[in-house]
Amino acid sequence: MSQTLEYIATSVLEGNIEGITKVIQKALDEGLTADAILQKGLIVGMTEVGKRFKAASMFIPEVLRSAKSMHAGQELLRPLLAEKKAMRVGKIVIGTVAGDMHDIGKNLVGMMCEGAGFEVVDLGFDLSPDAFTEAIKVHRPDVVGMSAMLTTTMRSMGQTIQAIKQAGLRDSVKVMVGGAPVDAEFATRIGADGYGHNAIAGAELARTLIHGN
Known part of the structure; x- marks a missing residue:
């Protein structure tokens, strides 16, 4: 995983709503695809949120903030994902x-x-x-x-x-x-x-x- 994708995952985990769009734009400028940013950045971050919530090391307010951060990132990627018809589960x-x-x-x-x-x-x-x-x-x-x-x-x-x-x-x-x-x-x-x-x-x-x- 590139360092930029790691930053995206960490931004989701930390609920960095303000900073996540900047790091996603940086990833796009570096030539990373919207699907890679989604799958290897945003989803990786939310997967870790889920693990920590199950382990009781994260709580609902923190999960909500992470989810909002994820959503902010997706809003930036949404037009690109639709255009490329990125794979969904x-x-x-x-x-x-x-x-x-x-x-x-x-x-x-x-x-x-x-x-x-x-x-x-x-x-x-x-x-x-x-x-x-x-x-x-x-x-x-x-x-x-x-x-x-x-x-x-x-x-x-x-x-x-x-x-x-x-x-x-x-x-x-x-x-x-x-x-x-x-x-x-x-x-x-x-x-x-x-x-x-x-x-x-x-x-x-x-x-x-x-x-x-």
Whole structure:
């Protein structure tokens, strides 16, 4: 790995939001491709963030800052990545279910999935089952992620999975769920493919659901 790519990975790890665009521009000026910067710089940094979070040596505020740093870097690279059609590990559609206006946790999952190499389509919050099914038709994702932060909105997850089935789309996507009141038993009961107990776990689960490791 070049020293510049190491600086990019370190900037993500340290949550250097202000400095990461400068070092990415330096990498581009040196002739490094946008895909190399993404895969060998940004994603390497976020992978280390995930390891440290699991080991309890990083905490949510630090992870959020690292994720924002990653996002700032991706925004600079996005036009170049689109132009070159850089390889992605998959596509995920995420959103908070009907009746629920919470989106901080969902946003963090999206950032972590981007950090893991996914193309992320964030639908927002308070989404009806039909909104999810239409998004599957339009975006053709590999994974659909649903968030609920209230016990009163958890039932919308099951309703959404039923709507996906009724639309004939269930076999084309993996479904994962998460949120404060949700657990693995509930995920199994409503027919989801998996449950992520936090943002790091959600990103790892998304990768596992489509790649098996």
